[in-house]
Amino acid sequence: MFIGKREKRKVLYWLERRLHASPLIELALHKRVPVHKHSVWYYFGGISLLFLMVQIVTGILLMVYYVPELASAHASILKINSGVEFGWFIRSLHSWGANLMIAVVFIHFFSAYFMKAYRKPRELTWLTGVVLLVLCLGFGFTGYLLPWDEVSFFATKIGLDISSKVPVIGDIIATMLRGGTSIGQSTLSRFFTIHVSVLPILLMGLLSVHLAIVQAHGMSEPSDFTKQEDEEKKYEPFFPDFFFKDILVWILAGNLLFALTMLAPWGIGPEADPFAPAPIGIKPEWYFLAMFQFLKLVPPMIGPIEGELFGILVMTIFAGILAAVPFWDTGESKLKSDLATALGVITVLFMVIFSVWGAMS
Amino acid sequence: MNYPIWIVPGIGGPWVIGIIAIIHIFLSHFAVGGGAFLALIEWIAYKRNDERIYTYVKSHSRFFILVTTVAGAATGVAIWFSISLVSPDGTGSLIQSFTLAWALEYLFFVAELATAFAYYYSWDKISKEKHLLLAKWYFFMSVMTLAVINGILTFMLTPGKWLDSHYWLHGVLNETYLPSLFIRLFIMFAIAGMYGLVTATRIKDEDLRVYLVKFCSKWLLPVFFLGPIVTLWYLSQVPQVTLETVFTGIQSSGVGNFSVLARALYLSLVLSGTVLLFAFFGPYLNPKGFTFKIALLFMACGLATTGTTEWMREMLRKPYVVYGYMYSNGIRKSQVEKLRQDGFLTDAKWANVNTDPTSSKQCGEKLFQYQCMACHTVDGYRSIKKLIGDRDQESIVSFLKMMDPKNDENPYKGIMPPFAGNEAETKMLAEYLASLKPKDTTQ
Numbered sequence: 001m002f003i004g005k006r007e008k009r010k011v012l013y014w015l016e017r018r019l020h021a022s023p024l025i026e027l028a029l030h031k032r033v034p035v036h037k038h039s040v041w042y043y044f045g046g047i048s049l050l051f052l053m054v055q056i057v058t059g060i061l062l063m064v065y066y067v068p069e070l071a072s073a074h075a076s077i078l079k080i081n082s083g084v085e086f087g088w089f090i091r092s093l094h095s096w097g098a099n100l101m102i103a104v105v106f107i108h109f110f111s112a113y114f115m116k117a118y119r120k121p122r123e124l125t126w127l128t129g130v131v132l133l134v135l136c137l138g139f140g141f142t143g144y145l146l147p148w149d150e151v152s153f154f155a156t157k158i159g160l161d162i163s164s165k166v167p168v169i170g171d172i173i174a175t176m177l178r179g180g181t182s183i184g185q186s187t188l189s190r191f192f193t194i195h196v197s198v199l200p201i202l203l204m205g206l207l208s209v210h211l212a213i214v215q216a217h218g219m220s221e222p223s224d225f226t227k228q229e230d231e232e233k234k235y236e237p238f239f240p241d242f243f244f245k246d247i248l249v250w251i252l253a254g255n256l257l258f259a260l261t262m263l264a265p266w267g268i269g270p271e272a273d274p275f276a277p278a279p280i281g282i283k284p285e286w287y288f289l290a291m292f293q294f295l296k297l298v299p300p301m302i303g304p305i306e307g308e309l310f311g312i313l314v315m316t317i318f319a320g321i322l323a324a325v326p327f328w329d330t331g332e333s334k335l336k337s338d339l340a341t342a343l344g345v346i347t348v349l350f351m352v353i354f355s356v357w358g359a360m361s
Numbered sequence: 362m363n364y365p366i367w368i369v370p371g372i373g374g375p376w377v378i379g380i381i382a383i384i385h386i387f388l389s390h391f392a393v394g395g396g397a398f399l400a401l402i403e404w405i406a407y408k409r410n411d412e413r414i415y416t417y418v419k420s421h422s423r424f425f426i427l428v429t430t431v432a433g434a435a436t437g438v439a440i441w442f443s444i445s446l447v448s449p450d451g452t453g454s455l456i457q458s459f460t461l462a463w464a465l466e467y468l469f470f471v472a473e474l475a476t477a478f479a480y481y482y483s484w485d486k487i488s489k490e491k492h493l494l495l496a497k498w499y500f501f502m503s504v505m506t507l508a509v510i511n512g513i514l515t516f517m518l519t520p521g522k523w524l525d526s527h528y529w530l531h532g533v534l535n536e537t538y539l540p541s542l543f544i545r546l547f548i549m550f551a552i553a554g555m556y557g558l559v560t561a562t563r564i565k566d567e568d569l570r571v572y573l574v575k576f577c578s579k580w581l582l583p584v585f586f587l588g589p590i591v592t593l594w595y596l597s598q599v600p601q602v603t604l605e606t607v608f609t610g611i612q613s614s615g616v617g618n619f620s621v622l623a624r625a626l627y628l629s630l631v632l633s634g635t636v637l638l639f640a641f642f643g644p645y646l647n648p649k650g651f652t653f654k655i656a657l658l659f660m661a662c663g664l665a666t667t668g669t670t671e672w673m674r675e676m677l678r679k680p681y682v683v684y685g686y687m688y689s690n691g692i693r694k695s696q697v698e699k700l701r702q703d704g705f706l707t708d709a710k711w712a713n714v715n716t717d718p719t720s721s722k723q724c725g726e727k728l729f730q731y732q733c734m735a736c737h738t739v740d741g742y743r744s745i746k747k748l749i750g751d752r753d754q755e756s757i758v759s760f761l762k763m764m765d766p767k768n769d770e771n772p773y774k775g776i777m778p779p780f781a782g783n784e785a786e787t788k789m790l791a792e793y794l795a796s797l798k799p800k801d802t803t804q
Contacts, residue, residue, distance in 0.1 A: 236650065244647035248655060251635050251642070255662065262628040 027215065031238035036225045041111035042242075043249045045214075048108055050250045051101035052207075054257065055139075058094040059196065066146065068192035070185045073148035074271040081268060088265050095266040096257055098140060102287050104253075105136050113322075113344050116331065117220035123326040125217065128210040130323045135203045140285055142195040148188065153272030154282045156191075157183055162295060165308045166316075183274065223331075283358065290351045291315060293358030322347060362691060362709040364449035366730045371741035373734070374447035379675075381443055383668040385436035387552065390545070390667070392429035392473075393507050394553030396500030398580065399425065399480070402557075403493055413569045419484050421560045426481045428556070430474060448735065450691030451682040459513055459529050466509040473502040507545060509533070515541045518599060518678050520686055540595035547584035547591070548667075551636075554580025555663045558644055558656040571648040578644035585637045600684060603677045606775035625673040632666040680778040688778035690735040697766060700781040705731070725793025728786055732778075739797065746797045753798075757791035 016022055033042060065084055067076040080087035109129060112118065118126035145156040160183070164174035177194075179186020225233065236242055284292050298311040305313075321328075322343065329340040369377055399422055406414035445452045456463065476499040483492055512533030516523065523532035557577035564570040596604065607622040639659055644651045682689045692700070705728060706712050712727045729745070737745045749757065763771055766779040780787060 241647060241650045244642050245650055245655070247642045248639055248658075251639050252658060252662065255632060255635055255665070258631050259628060259665070262624040265624070 028239055029237075031215070031218065032235040033219050033238055033242045034221050034225055035234040035236055036222065038111075038115060038222050038225075041108075041115060042219060043246065044104055044108040044111055046246045047104045047249060047253045048101060050253055051097050051104060051257070052203075054093060054097040055101060056200075058090050058097060061090045062094055063196060068146070068188055070148070070188060073146065073188060074268070077147045077149075077268050089261065092261040092264075092266040093257065096260045096264075098143060099286070100253070100257055100260075102136050102140055105133055106287070109133050110344065110348060112220070113325070114341065115220060115222045116329070116337070116340075118326040119329070119331045120326070122213070122217055122220060125210060125213045126326050127323070128206055128213065132203065132206055132210060135199055135206070137287060139195065139199050139203075140287060142191040142199065144285055145183075145188065145191045146195065147268050148272050149269035150272050150276075150279060151269050151282060153183065153274065154278040155284045156187075157278070158282065158292075159284055159288065162292075162308060162312070165306070165312055167309065167313075170312075286355060286359070289358035290354035293354045293361070294350075296358075318347070362450065362705070362712070362731055363453075365711045365714070366734065367446040368730065368734070369447075370738060373736075373738040373742045374443075375735065376742060378440065378443045378447055379668075379672065381436055381439045383664070383671055385433065385440055386671055387664050387667050388428060388433035388436060390549040390552045391425075391556050392433050393500075393503040393546070394549030394551070394580070395425050395429065395556060396496065396503045397550065398553040398557055400493065400496035400500055402576075403496055407489055407493065413566060414573075417561070417564060417569070417573065421557065422481055422484070424560050425556075426477060430477060434474075448682060448689075448691060451687060454683065454687060455513060455517075458523075458527070458532060459516075461529055462509055462513060462533055466506060469502055469505040469509060473499065473506055476502055504546075507549075508542065511542050511545060512538055517681075517683050518603075518674070520683055524685055536598040537595055540591050540598060544584075544588060544591045544595060547588050551581040551584045552663060552667075554578060554640075555656075555660055558651070558659060559653070562651060562653040562656045567649070574644045574648035574651050578640045578648070581637065581640045588633075599677060602775060603679070603684075606679070607677070622673075622676050622679070625669060625676060629666070629669040629673045632662070632669055636662055636666050679776050690732050690778055692732070692778065692781050697779055697781045701779075701783060703783065704786055705782040706786060721789045722793050722796060724786070725789035725791070725796075728782060728790040729793055732780060732782070732790075736777075745794065746799075749794050749797060751798065752795070754788070754791045754795040757794050758787055761787050761791060 033039070062080065065076055065080050065087065067073060077091070080091050082088070112126065112129065141156070141159060144152050146152075160174045160178055164171045166173070175181070177187065177190055178184075179190050283289060294315065295308055295311045298307040300307045302310045325340055325343075329336045331337065367374055372380075399418060402414065402418045402421070405411075406418055441452075476495055480492070480495040480499050483495065487495075512535070515537040516532040516535050519535045519537045520532055521535040523529075523535070554577045557580065558574060561570060561573035561577050564573065607626055636659075639662055643655060643659065678684055678689075680689055681687060681694075682691070685694065687693050688697075700708065706718075706724060709727075709731060712731055716723050716727050718724065733745060737743045737748070740746045752760070761780045764773060764777060764779050765771065768774075780790070782790065
């Protein structure tokens with residue numbers, strides 16, 4: 001059962017001749033993690049990855065029973081919930097996992113932002129991260145419609161109506177996503193295809209690039225750490241020290257997901273009726289709530305511009321400034337650095353306050 | 362039914378007990394397992410003649426005394442307050458049936474406290490042998506408190522021969538007494554290891570810290586190697602019908618194929634398993650990197666596991682507070698038939714206070730408070746408003762009648778007690794419950 005040292009060496013040699021993996025192993029063995037008071041934020045990338053793996057596995061299992069067809073979509077979810085052994089469990093893991101993944105990706109995004117991890121030479125790491133966040137929101141938006149229940153139908157309708165207000169491309173994109181002027185079979189088919197094939201391909205490709213660049217540059221170090229003398233700086237090896245701690249964090253994150261799944265399994269509302277009036281107080285998922293609430297507050301007309309269009313333009317410009325932060329906050333100007341931090345704080349406050357407001361109103 | 366009712370909106374009275382009890386268990390289990398931990402680590406310090414370990418065990422004993430005798434004792438008293446307010450009939454029944462056992466428990470508890478203080482205040486003042494002997498005596502006394510309280514706790518699920526004899530020893534030494542005693546002891550050792558990690562990770566000397574962190578992680582070994590065996594033994598002794606209820610469940614108790622009982626069981630198993638993984642990948646494999654903050658997170662994991670497992674154990678008793686004897690709403694099984702004929706409100710001593718007997722809705726509200734509120738709240742935890750949904754008075758009456766104890770087709774039999782009231786009271790309760798339904802504002 002046990003192989004000796006000689007056999008082990010032979011197996012490793014055989015593998016090395018075929019894989020040429022020793023440079024990668026060397027890189028992994030020499031990878032080190034800076035130890036400082038903000039080290040805790042390093043774990044959130046790993047947690048996002050864990051939740052992504054959960055999404056992939058549970059998503060594949062759900063596809064076995066889900067039927068992306070108007071007459072069957074809702075019934076197939078009902079069947080998963082009550083007719084398939086542990087179907088409710090897999091679906092709840094997927095739904096809770098999606099929400100937790102988006103929450104953790106947001107935390108990862110803002111922790112990188114406030115630690116100024118976007119600065120040279122990590123501009124591409126930042127930009128790929130921004131696109132990955134958008135893709136995650138895309139997963140949430142497209143996946144939300146698939147159960148074809150009342151709330152998901154009308155929330156999607158509102159979401160597409162809003163996005164159609166974007167000048168020039170908005171209406172084209174909304175029509176393409178809907179597959180026409182109203183939400184129906186074409187929309188469901190398109191959302192399903194985007195959710196299970198287009199977005200996963202984009203995400204896996206971009207994630208590989210993101211991770212490769214992270215490995216190439218190593219862990220980012222916050223400025224108060226880099227200012228320290230070399231003798232004062234503390235590092236720990238990624239393997240095995242940080243990796244073992246990563247496992248502990250994954251266990252905790254997994255426990256949280258499992259507890260939510262067991263204590264509050266995901267239900268399903270009544271089947272969507274496209275001809276029925278929208279229920280009162282319909283709201284999008286929590287991660288779109290801040291934007292939704294902001295647009296609700298904008299007056300119908302601001303000067304010659306339609307209110308919703310104005311709101312979308314303001315948010316787009318603001319998001320663009322945030323996404324482009326590595327190019328205007330390069331670390332050479334303290335003023336710009338402080339401005340970037342202030343913009344980040346305003347964004348976080350806006351998201352928290354408007355989300356809570358939206359949820360309570 | 363013999364006492365005034367305590368209304369806790371939102372979470373409901375049982376969760377007040379639950380929250381206090383879960384915290385108390387996590388502290389009191391440390392009080393027992395921690396005794397063995399102190400004795401063993403002090404013995405190691407003497408055997409290895411290691412002054413550093415001796416200094417550690419001294420500082421750990423201070424932490425131990427503060428946690429167990431202040432927080433542990435305060436939550437213990439809080440349990441008594443909360444159970445006597447939420448479940449006065451059940452509490453009264455336990456006091457009356459086990460007066461001698463409670464007296465014994467009190468004696469052992471006083472002895473436990475006395476040896477704990479003697480142990481703490483005699484560091485460097487008596488010989489090493491005598492001090493170590495005090496640690497052993499403390500552990501013995503704390504195990505004796507466990508031995509008594511374990512009998513009363515297990516009695517509530519498996520009263521055994523007591524149901525016929527009403528002899529207190531038959532109640533204490535019941536079918537699940539021994540497996541429960543062993544599994545609790547193993548859990549106590551594990552919890553002692555977790556608390557040990559909190560103090561061990563504060564040590565500055567790296568060699569000693571690594572040694573003690575690894576040492577603490579080994580205290581989780583008994584529960585994970587012997588725990589599953591003893592759990593199977595325990596489960597073989599509980600009323601098998603309760604296990605059937607867990608695995609078959611009822612559709613309306615939760616979404617999907619499993620009731621909340623099954624979900625709680627899975628959660629308890631998974632959390633227990635992950636505590637083992639945490640101990641293995643954390644303090645055992647990487648003692649150097651196991652910090653104080655991680656030790657606190659590990660404690661949070663342990664608390665969550667303890668809470669879920671105790672919640673699961675409590676739910677096994679459904680719908681009783683003492684299995685086969687008294688329902689969770691404090692009504693004795695033997696009283697139900699009489700109450701169904703003569704009525705509940707005529708017998709309930711406090712139910713008519715501040716209630717207009719001519720108002721059927723007010724009487725219905727009292728019936729709800731006395732018979733349903735042990736598990737449900739109006740619009741919080743297990744909201745009755747939500748569960749009633751769109752049902753009208755007539756369908757609620759049919760529902761209550763379906764819960765006849767003689768009805769074998771009643772799908773809620775293993776989950777809910779029967780309604781103990783006469784025909785008129787059934788209608789009163791139904792009227793009150795139907796009135797909770799949100800009014801249709803479109804008409």
